[in-house]
Amino acid sequence: MNKPKEELLKIITDALSEEQFDYSPKELYEPIKYTMLLGGKRIRPLMTLMACDMFGGCVEDAVYPAIGLEVFHNFTLIHDDILDNASIRRGKLTVFKKWSTNRAILSGDTMFAFSYNYFFKTKERFVIPVLKIFNKTALEVCEGQQYDMNFETEKAIKIDDYVEMIRLKTAVLLGACVKIGAVIGGASEEEATHLYNFAENLGIAFQLKDDILDIYSNEEVFGKKTGGDIVANKKTFLYLKAIELSDKEQKATLDYWFGLTDTDEDNKIHSVKEIYNDLNIKLVTEAEISKYYKKALDSINAIKIDNQKKEVFFDFVETLMNREK
Amino acid sequence: MNKPKEELLKIITDALSEEQFDYSPKELYEPIKYTMLLGGKRIRPLMTLMACDMFGGCVEDAVYPAIGLEVFHNFTLIHDDILDNASIRRGKLTVFKKWSTNRAILSGDTMFAFSYNYFFKTKERFVIPVLKIFNKTALEVCEGQQYDMNFETEKAIKIDDYVEMIRLKTAVLLGACVKIGAVIGGASEEEATHLYNFAENLGIAFQLKDDILDIYSNEEVFGKKTGGDIVANKKTFLYLKAIELSDKEQKATLDYWFGLTDTDEDNKIHSVKEIYNDLNIKLVTEAEISKYYKKALDSINAIKIDNQKKEVFFDFVETLMNREK
Numbered sequence: 157m158n159k160p161k162e163e164l165l166k167i168i169t170d171a172l173s174e175e176q177f178d179y180s181p182k183e184l185y186e187p188i189k190y191t192m193l194l195g196g197k198r199i200r201p202l203m204t205l206m207a208c209d210m211f212g213g214c215v216e217d218a219v220y221p222a223i224g225l226e227v228f229h230n231f232t233l234i235h236d237d238i239l240d241n242a243s244i245r246r247g248k249l250t251v252f253k254k255w256s257t258n259r260a261i262l263s264g265d266t267m268f269a270f271s272y273n274y275f276f277k278t279k280e281r282f283v284i285p286v287l288k289i290f291n292k293t294a295l296e297v298c299e300g301q302q303y304d305m306n307f308e309t310e311k312a313i314k315i316d317d318y319v320e321m322i323r324l325k326t327a328v329l330l331g332a333c334v335k336i337g338a339v340i341g342g343a344s345e346e347e348a349t350h351l352y353n354f355a356e357n358l359g360i361a362f363q364l365k366d367d368i369l370d371i372y373s374n375e376e377v378f379g380k381k382t383g384g385d386i387v388a389n390k391k392t393f394l395y396l397k398a399i400e401l402s403d404k405e406q407k408a409t410l411d412y413w414f415g416l417t418d419t420d421e422d423n424k425i426h427s428v429k430e431i432y433n434d435l436n437i438k439l440v441t442e443a444e445i446s447k448y449y450k451k452a453l454d455s456i457n458a459i460k461i462d463n464q465k466k467e468v469f470f471d472f473v474e475t476l477m478n479r480e481k
Numbered sequence: 482m483n484k485p486k487e488e489l490l491k492i493i494t495d496a497l498s499e500e501q502f503d504y505s506p507k508e509l510y511e512p513i514k515y516t517m518l519l520g521g522k523r524i525r526p527l528m529t530l531m532a533c534d535m536f537g538g539c540v541e542d543a544v545y546p547a548i549g550l551e552v553f554h555n556f557t558l559i560h561d562d563i564l565d566n567a568s569i570r571r572g573k574l575t576v577f578k579k580w581s582t583n584r585a586i587l588s589g590d591t592m593f594a595f596s597y598n599y600f601f602k603t604k605e606r607f608v609i610p611v612l613k614i615f616n617k618t619a620l621e622v623c624e625g626q627q628y629d630m631n632f633e634t635e636k637a638i639k640i641d642d643y644v645e646m647i648r649l650k651t652a653v654l655l656g657a658c659v660k661i662g663a664v665i666g667g668a669s670e671e672e673a674t675h676l677y678n679f680a681e682n683l684g685i686a687f688q689l690k691d692d693i694l695d696i697y698s699n700e701e702v703f704g705k706k707t708g709g710d711i712v713a714n715k716k717t718f719l720y721l722k723a724i725e726l727s728d729k730e731q732k733a734t735l736d737y738w739f740g741l742t743d744t745d746e747d748n749k750i751h752s753v754k755e756i757y758n759d760l761n762i763k764l765v766t767e768a769e770i771s772k773y774y775k776k777a778l779d780s781i782n783a784i785k786i787d788n789q790k791k792e793v794f795f796d797f798v799e800t801l802m803n804r805e806k
Contacts, residue, residue, distance in 0.1 A: 179624075184624060257582070258630065262560070262630070265560060265589075266620060276609070280609065287597075287601075291594060291597045291598060295595060302506045
């Protein structure tokens with residue numbers, strides 16, 4: 157039997173609370189503590205433990221690498237918030253807004269280095285394979301972030317390039333989380349790779365779902381106003397698909413609205429959404445999501461393990477895919 | 482017999498030239514390539530190979546970790562230049578000035594991750610011990626940089642705290658370089674630690690020497706105007722020692738000059754230097770350097786190895802300590 161998700165999550169929060177980051181100089185560690193305590197859903201370390209448990213491994217061996225992945229993820233948020241000039245994260249001021257860009261740069265660097273510490277805290281035979289997966293992924297995440305930055309100024313973005321960007325920026329880390337868990341759990345290279353592919357495709361589907369939710373969710377459930385991506389001229393999957401499918405007139409309208417920064421937001425959202433609706437963009441995107449969702453399921457199904465053991469991941473997929481915020 | 486320094490340096494430059502950083506996205510890797518090609522004296526990787534060779538190890542096993550240390554060092558320069566708002570590095574524009582702060586942040590992160598790659602490229606039995614040394618050091622370097630930033634605004638800095646700052650910011654990385662070389666060279670933990678202490682103390686002496694050279698060097702040899710630290714109100718060892726030893730009047734004069742930013746530079750340098758001279762600050766600092774220099778020699782002398790094998794390090798110390806720029 158799988159360990160229930162709640163039990164795994166408790167293992168993670170307990171391990172996280174062991175480390176309070178009360179080191180000197182406090183100017184360096186304070187923003188780290190702040191970021192780690194902001195919470196978040198701890199999805200990544202949870203996936204690591206789920207993967208380890210699925211293969212019958214000892215989750216205690218995976219818990220510190222799982223924490224390392226969470227610390228790394230939080231480091232990327234600190235630096236990304238500088239790059240994106242974002243003021244709010246999880247309802248609180250971002251590190252560079254609360255303190256300064258310099259503090260955020262250096263605290264981020266420190267967190268990145270700190271995350272490696274955790275990978276030494278597993279059985280010795282796992283350290284090198286696990287660190288190799290982690291390090292490769294860390295590089296890919298940086299590359300994804302750079303592509304994202306490039307897209308802000310690039311005029312013609314191919315949809316494949318967009319998907320590659322979200323794969324690198326988000327999906328590979330989910331892949332690494334489960335692969336590391338799988339390796340520690342005793343999976344073969346082939347099984348670990350299947351699970352990696354599962355999480356990677358799920359990650360892409362998850363991001364595309366994000367693009368839909370930003371525009372088509374129920375505002376009460378979503379918890380904020382919809383259409384933020386349109387207001388911010390973000391080149392999401394929906395936008396890129398609309399550009400691809402639009403006729404000359406629709407394209408001109410899209411170009412017009414996405415060329416404006418300060419304008420009547422409601423009018424802009426309404427006009428863009430009208431084109432999206434005319435082009436069936438929601439449906440087209442959902443079809444794309446299904447494609448990655450199916451790839452993910454094919455990958456996990458390829459693992460020769462009792463389906464019952466995969467249940468926790470199937471539940472996870474359900475939760476992620478049916479979410480409305 | 483030791484391998485000559487020139488031979489070791491060639492091994493490093495050859496290994497460095499294997500990696501041209503021609504990856505995508507080019508926006509990410511271009512600044513990395515630029516930074517790595519700016520050159521520098523490659524002192525850190527050289528120290529790694531010298532240490533490995535001293536213990537009779539195979540320098541080929543140490544060359545990639547040595548490169549990793551050099552890549553890491555260059556990463557710290559990219560981020561430090563943002564933090565220090567420095568425009569010029571090795572005679573060229575710094576990364577954040579040439580491109581942007583965002584590019585410099587992300588390229589730096591990528592370099593940091595990239596540096597870890599090299600530590601996997603040695604014999605498997607060395608990977609974990611060497612990575613542990615490296616990772617601990619990376620954290621300390623971040624801490625040192627934060628102390629340095631703190632000192633900019635702190636009023637009363639203790640001399641011990643200043644030395645601790647330069648130890649963390651500069652000296653520990655030199656320690657790590659030789660310790661990693663020693664471990665790969667087959668040194669015992671005790672021998673490796675002695676060599677670490679040697680390089681760490683040498684690093685502190687080196688930095689204090691820097692503080693002297695900035696004010697007391699021959700400008701023709703130094704290659705730039707002296708007194709830059711005084712103009713920039715930098716709280717160097719010389720300044721802190723002067724504050725410690727000054728009478729009320731001298732302290733008031735120092736406080737006056739170090740409270741000004743835009744002022745007649747020559748007059749400022751002359752006035753501050755006059756106090757330094759009255760207080761024999763150069764001599765006092767040289768005595769302090771000798772202290773660390775002696776500690777360094779005691780540490781290397783404690784290694785039970787033929788003195789002839791240490792020759793290359795003794796030469797190295799001579800060169801560093803007698804330099805005039």
